[in-house]
Amino acid sequence: MIAAKSSKFSAWFNVVTLVLLFLLMSAASSTNEGQNMSQSCVDGTYEHEGKMCCLCGAGLHLEEHCTMNLQIGKCKTCLEETYSSHPNNHESCEPCTSCSQPNANLEVDEPCTPARNTRCRCKKDHYCSSDIKTCKICYPCKVCAKGIKTACTANSDTVCDEGYDIVGITVGIIVTLAVIGLGIGLGLWLRRRHQKRQLPVxxxxxxxxxxxxxxxxxxxxxxxxxxxxxxxxxxxxxxxxxxxxxxxxxxxxxxxxxxxxxxxxxxxxxxxxxxxxxxxxxxxxxxxxxxxxxxxxxxxxxxxxxxxxxxxx
Structure with missing residues (x-):
């Protein structure tokens, strides 16, 4: 009699133990699945028809929305000459910037990629008066006759050296003194004549x-x-x-x-x-x-x- 009761108790104990183990395993599986689903949206989510869908990554655009919660839909690589630099749910990518506008004096610094827009820079011996990232036109750098004080850069024109030419100044003074002695009278006469000609108008x-x-x-x-x-x-x-x-x-x-x-x-x-x-x-x-x-x-x-x-x- 005692043996029968003990056998019956053991059977119930085993059943309860199995049920508890099954519930624990289900809970653990559910937790892991939720974690995996949340971790799968590495670029963030957006809402579509009551579901939270994963964003497409940089360099991609959305072709089809997700059909299940916290899943990524169908994403496609940006077409040639287009890009998307951030995670998105756009149906198309942005057109790449062109550096070949007429008379803008720009050239490609870094070519456009699916995940990054084109980066332009001024051509050699040209500069831009604004931020080079937003520059629309570059100007030729100044050419200096007496030397360069500060070289032309991407954002500033050349600063010329205005240093004095001692030999040139000396020759200039001598020539000026000689001309003044002979031409001062003629110069004054021409000036008076010019002033009189201007008065009638x-x-x-x-x-x-x-x-x-x-x-x-x-x-x-x-x-x-x-x-x-x-x-x-x-x-x-x-x-x-x-x-x-x-x-x-x-x-x-x-x-x-x-x-x-x-x-x-x-x-x-x-x-x-x-x-x-x-x-x-x-x-x-x-x-x-x-x-x-x-x-x-x-x-x-x-x-x-x-x-x-x-x-x-």
Missing amino acids: ALINVNTPEENIQFLRVVDLRPHLPDIVEVIGWADMKDLAIRSTILDPTIETCELNHPGNYQEATLELLKIWVERNGKEASRNLVQLLHRSGKRDRAERVMDILSRPNNNPA
Whole structure:
């Protein structure tokens, strides 16, 4: 009797033990599966139709969404000349940046890959005035006649050495003294003659005090723009535009609109400048040239404006 009860107890004990072991194994399996599922989304997740799907990695784009929770859908490598630099669920990749825009003077530094955009840099002997990562146009580095103080870099122009040439200065002084003795009288005579020639057109001489420039006659510049462009040139026109707070993108657009033709670029920028200055354009032009030390150009502009058949604005 005792043996039967003991056998029955042992059987129940074995059954309970097996059930407990099964439950423990199921719990452990469920925990490991959850951990593996959460660890499988190494690039993060996104929600789609109530399910959390894994993001596609960098260099890939999404072709099909996942069908089960915490699984990755169907991802595909970016096509040639496209890229995706971050994990995503986009259906297409971004187009690679081109470094071959006309007259931008850029070249490829690092080619585009499925996971990284193209990186551009300035061509040799060119620099960019902005951050090279966002640079859209590079400019030729300045060529120095007397030597280089600071070399041209990717973000700054050459700084020339303005050191004095002792031999040149000595020769210049000797020649200047000799010429002064013979030519001072002739120079004064020519200057008086030039001033008298300017009086009938009511324009002031550029050597007069700057405060008198305000009395210059207002003249319509538009009929004379081609002639003025010949006098000013692209470099001086850019300087005038910058001094008149015309933004760099506007200046760059004029340059890009006329590749290699700086005369047309200067004409376009001068027209914009005239529109900005309105009726005071003629007076402001002479004044800016005077202030920037370009008195010879100011004088030539005044000669153009003093030609016959020029009506006041």
